[in-house]
Amino acid sequence: MPGPGFYWMGEEEKREVLDVLESGYLFRYGQLDDPAFKAKTYTLEQEFARQCDVAHCVACASGTSALLMALQAIGFSAGDEVIVPAYTFVATYSAIVFAGGIPVLAEIDDSLTLDPADVERHITPRTRALMPVHMLGNPCDMDGIMDVARRHGLPVIEDACQANGATYHGRRVGSIGALGAFSLNIFKIISSGDGGLLVTDDRELYERAFAFHDQGHTPNRAGVEVGRRTTLGLNFRMNELTAAVALAQLRKSDRLVATLRENKRRFREAIGKVPGMRYRTLHDPEGECATLLTVLFDSADRAADVAARLNTTTVAQSGWHVYSNMEHVLAFLREHGRPHAIGAYPRTDDLLARAINLSVGVVDRGLGAAFGININSTDGEIDRAAATFREAVAPVQVD
Numbered sequence: 001m002p003g004p005g006f007y008w009m010g011e012e013e014k015r016e017v018l019d020v021l022e023s024g025y026l027f028r029y030g031q032l033d034d035p036a037f038k039a040k041t042y043t044l045e046q047e048f049a050r051q052c053d054v055a056h057c058v059a060c061a062s063g064t065s066a067l068l069m070a071l072q073a074i075g076f077s078a079g080d081e082v083i084v085p086a087y088t089f090v091a092t093y094s095a096i097v098f099a100g101g102i103p104v105l106a107e108i109d110d111s112l113t114l115d116p117a118d119v120e121r122h123i124t125p126r127t128r129a130l131m132p133v134h135m136l137g138n139p140c141d142m143d144g145i146m147d148v149a150r151r152h153g154l155p156v157i158e159d160a161c162q163a164n165g166a167t168y169h170g171r172r173v174g175s176i177g178a179l180g181a182f183s184l185n186i187f188k189i190i191s192s193g194d195g196g197l198l199v200t201d202d203r204e205l206y207e208r209a210f211a212f213h214d215q216g217h218t219p220n221r222a223g224v225e226v227g228r229r230t231t232l233g234l235n236f237r238m239n240e241l242t243a244a245v246a247l248a249q250l251r252k253s254d255r256l257v258a259t260l261r262e263n264k265r266r267f268r269e270a271i272g273k274v275p276g277m278r279y280r281t282l283h284d285p286e287g288e289c290a291t292l293l294t295v296l297f298d299s300a301d302r303a304a305d306v307a308a309r310l311n312t313t314t315v316a317q318s319g320w321h322v323y324s325n326m327e328h329v330l331a332f333l334r335e336h337g338r339p340h341a342i343g344a345y346p347r348t349d350d351l352l353a354r355a356i357n358l359s360v361g362v363v364d365r366g367l368g369a370a371f372g373i374n375i376n377s378t379d380g381e382i383d384r385a386a387a388t389f390r391e392a393v394a395p396v397q398v399d
């Protein structure tokens, strides 16, 4: 079950794709002044960079590859450590592992994002970067994170895969740290089936990321000379068909996020106050994507009971984003002498056991968000979902 962009896939995407197909040319490079070359990937990069108010963007194959490119761009070496939250999608960890490094997990705060107060105690001489994750469309405490990063001279790579379009104090997430990574898979805000976007304001980081994503080439393959090639890369390029869909989706993204925020406001108001339950902290309530409405109960038992009545799960019971449910990650951490047992991150465990994600725009059982509304829900449907939720949380009558 998909993210909101998928629900709005329509004529605009079809037009962009047909434009490419009719040109018969699907590769991302071509002559920009040739009218037969549609330059969708190039245009996507330009438009997304402008939207994020940064100088550079590289479109690529996935959010995972964008994270890997970001690590390569900062000059990552084997054995380097990156501090990451204990609640995130597995790709945050695997990008670090496949760059030769070690993900060092830290606690989340009650926004369910990386807690800057817990980051500092994990910093060692091997720490090479911080990788906060804007989980569930909600910006991290970036002031706190940037402060720790500055004091220790560490670059910040923002994993913004779930928060395309979110802002933090007026700045787009992904543009605050050194680099920001976005995903275009089907569960994300906007989607082209798969795809990724990496943004940075730094020319040097951009060139290194670009080179890694395309066999060592300079941006747009301009001016590479035999005998003067310095960088080895791989192939994480985007093609024109993917970029065509992504471009049409991108042009809808502001409207999409505005709709989610409006739907979420109505959903939350209709649910209202519930004794023993509160909403997760939002570090910038005006800036989140509003893909989910996350509620926190006073006890894990109550959360599990409510989740069962709604035919969904608590966040802790969802399989995909919780460190303690990632047997492969735990095996890696064990091999590298890192904390790997359930209970290693007690605050994270406690919060996730008490949390339920209600869908607003991302409907995804893997995220624990099987109950809620979607971007096309009518006011009546939103009110009915809220009423169902209120029934599920009503205290059991004992007489």
Ligand SMILES: *Cc1c(COP(=O)(O)O)cnc(C)c1O
Residues within 6 Å of the ligand: 061, 062, 063, 064, 065, 088, 089, 091, 092, 133, 159, 161, 162, 182, 183, 184, 185, 194, 195, 196
């Ligand atoms: C989706 C996601 C990714 C990976 O994106 P892909 O495009 O699927 O590779 C990375 N980090 C987080 C937090 C994500 O949600």
